[in-house]
Amino acid sequence: MYRLMIVEDEPVERQALKLLLELNCKEIEVVSVCENGIEAIDSFYKTRPEIVIMDINLPILNGLDAIREMQKKAVNTKFIVISSYNTFNYAKEALKLGVHDFILKPAKLSVILESINSAIAVLENEISTEKYKNSLIERINSIKPIIESDFVHAITSHKQREELNKILEFMDLKVKSAFSFVVHCEHTRLPLVERVKEQLEKIGIACIGDRLNGIIVFFILSSEELGTKKADEIRRLCCMILSETITGNYNIGFGNITADIDGLKESYNQALKTLSYAQAKGICSLNYSEIDDENIQSEIDIDMFAKEMAVSIVNSDKQKLQNCIDNFSNKLLLFYQTYGISFVRENVYNLLMYIYREVSDKLGSGTLQNEHGIVYERLIAINDMSLMRDFLNSHINKLVMDVNEFKNEQSNNLVSNVVNYIQENFSKNITLAGVAEAFDISPFYLCKLIKKQTGKNFTDILTACRIEKAKEFLLNQNMSVKEVTFEVGFSSQNYFTKVFRKYCGLTPSEYKNNRKT
Numbered sequence: 001m002y003r004l005m006i007v008e009d010e011p012v013e014r015q016a017l018k019l020l021l022e023l024n025c026k027e028i029e030v031v032s033v034c035e036n037g038i039e040a041i042d043s044f045y046k047t048r049p050e051i052v053i054m055d056i057n058l059p060i061l062n063g064l065d066a067i068r069e070m071q072k073k074a075v076n077t078k079f080i081v082i083s084s085y086n087t088f089n090y091a092k093e094a095l096k097l098g099v100h101d102f103i104l105k106p107a108k109l110s111v112i113l114e115s116i117n118s119a120i121a122v123l124e125n126e127i128s129t130e131k132y133k134n135s136l137i138e139r140i141n142s143i144k145p146i147i148e149s150d151f152v153h154a155i156t157s158h159k160q161r162e163e164l165n166k167i168l169e170f171m172d173l174k175v176k177s178a179f180s181f182v183v184h185c186e187h188t189r190l191p192l193v194e195r196v197k198e199q200l201e202k203i204g205i206a207c208i209g210d211r212l213n214g215i216i217v218f219f220i221l222s223s224e225e226l227g228t229k230k231a232d233e234i235r236r237l238c239c240m241i242l243s244e245t246i247t248g249n250y251n252i253g254f255g256n257i258t259a260d261i262d263g264l265k266e267s268y269n270q271a272l273k274t275l276s277y278a279q280a281k282g283i284c285s286l287n288y289s290e291i292d293d294e295n296i297q298s299e300i301d302i303d304m305f306a307k308e309m310a311v312s313i314v315n316s317d318k319q320k321l322q323n324c325i326d327n328f329s330n331k332l333l334l335f336y337q338t339y340g341i342s343f344v345r346e347n348v349y350n351l352l353m354y355i356y357r358e359v360s361d362k363l364g365s366g367t368l369q370n371e372h373g374i375v376y377e378r379l380i381a382i383n384d385m386s387l388m389r390d391f392l393n394s395h396i397n398k399l400v401m402d403v404n405e406f407k408n409e410q411s412n413n414l415v416s417n418v419v420n421y422i423q424e425n426f427s428k429n430i431t432l433a434g435v436a437e438a439f440d441i442s443p444f445y446l447c448k449l450i451k452k453q454t455g456k457n458f459t460d461i462l463t464a465c466r467i468e469k470a471k472e473f474l475l476n477q478n479m480s481v482k483e484v485t486f487e488v489g490f491s492s493q494n495y496f497t498k499v500f501r502k503y504c505g506l507t508p509s510e511y512k513n514n515r516k517t
Contacts, residue, residue: 002120004028005049007040007066008082009058017053020109027120037061044070049077051119053112056083056090064090067097076126078119082107147171152210152217155180155268164261168221173206177226179257180268181235182275183216183242184330185250186323192216195245196238205234214326214389215275215333219264231257239285249323251278252285272334279327300331300347306354309396313355313403314362325396329389336385344388345379352395359403363410414439415453418446419461426465427489432458466490467503474512481508 004021008014018030031047034040036059044052052070056063067079078100083090094102100122101115151167168175183192193209193216200207200220209218220234235254242252253275255267270288278286305328312321328351332344352375375395382388418435435458436443450458466488473484482493485508490496500508 002028002051002123003031003047003049004051004053004116005032005034005040005044005047006030007034007037007052007054007058007063009035009055011035017112021112021116024109025113025116028116035059037063037066040066041069045073048074050123051078051080051116053080053082053116056081056085056094064093064097067094067099071097076123078122080112080115080119082112144171148208149210151208152212152219155219155265156212156217161261168261173221174223175221175261176224177222177231177257177259178261178264178267179220179226179231179255180264180271181218181220181238181252181254182268182271183218183246183250183252184214184275184279184326185216185242185246186248186319187246192242192245193218196241199237199241200234203234203237212386214329217268217271219268225259226257228257235285235287250284251275253278254285254287256288269334272330276331276334279330300328300335302347302350302354306351306358309351310355310358310362313359313396313400316400316404318400321396321400325393329392332388333385341383341385341388344385345382348388348392349375349379351392355396355399359399363403363406411449412453414441415450418450419454422462423465426462426469427487429489429491430462462489463499464503467500470496470500470508471504471511474508481512484508 006014006017006021008017014033014035018033021028022030028051031049032040032043034043038060040052040054040058041061052067054063054067058066063081063083067081070077070079079097080101080103081094081099082103082105084105091102100119103111103115147167147170151164151171154164154167185192193211196209196218197207206221206223207218208221209216211217218238220238226234239252242250253271253273255270255274258264258267274286274288274291277291278284305324309321309324309328311317312324332347335347336344378391379388382391418439421435421438422430432447433443436446439446447458450456450461454461456464470484470488473479473487474481479487481497485493485496488496490499497507500506500511504511506514
């Protein structure tokens, strides 16, 4: 049902038209009846009718001026002018305003109904068209992230210019200036790419971004030429958005401004180099123009990465280990652009072999089974940087599991040996510190290990062992309570009696006498 307003200064005509329309036109609801232009405008804003029947000759403000004011707020409303003035000037002015129909008084009801039905048909067609447009926009928006992701991958994989231009044309982007920046971070509060895009769109700057090989790649695209000052403002805004969105450590590398798509590939490579340099120097944000390209290492320090990862694996420091893997992968990505997948395979293989060596040196030979043959076979089959990163992560995670299993087994063996040591030396004045020294570990670590493996502390195990031996001596040996006290390692008979009663519910003498009887 469509809302309709009647604006007529003659009371009889106004009410008659309202009654006739309500009786003969079921598709409309008369929501307002007004007698002058000012009242009509006020009611129009409140009721928002889709159809307005308007007289021209109205008091205070004429009908055409009222229509002109209403159209400022509702361009889709259909206006039907009914007037006794048949002058050409009025009709011409009404046509300029785009009124739906111009009817001369006196008008037959059939003519008015025909005009209303015609207006309804136009409204329905517009609604249908609007729905189609909205549906089309929704479909385009639904595939937009896929198209943007394709653009990022096309740039980073050095696709042809024609393919990039097709993507830009589809997204209706005309680029006169652009640059790339890349981000490595641990955690974000909000979806980072969407947050950056949303804020940049507010200042009229297009942004495309996607996650790629453990980093987030952004391309800033402007339809106007970006000067140094404007580019610096955009960089500062990006840094501010990132600092508000990211929790934990992060690094940003900015490439230089370029005027074409081919240059955007170079800007991306510059951003990668800058990110690598920023990570190495512990700098949060850095522009390519601020570094000397020759200062960037031309080789990957495999030994350094292997040692850091091995320490993290042995210490079960998952966060530090993941940071090392990400830094190594980003370094590989930088060189992959220049040297290709063979270079990457060689460095990943060397890294894993170095890690095997470092972990074995720290935990003892035989800790890990060196799977160099299997590793090499799997590496040969990988031709994609993303798959290489997945392989590196999964293989190192397997190393972590193997090391943890080895450490648990070693811990179990150590606790078992400690318990045996206590059972063999219970009669001596042994202490936690003394036993720890005998096994070349710290007292604190030994205490934690015993508690974790047995649920008891060192003193509980030692005391329980002494009491069990005391029970044997009290029953099977012709020994006094005093002799048993010192034989099992206690230095005070009173203390021995107190502890024995706690464990057995009887004093040593009572226990001995009860067993005899």
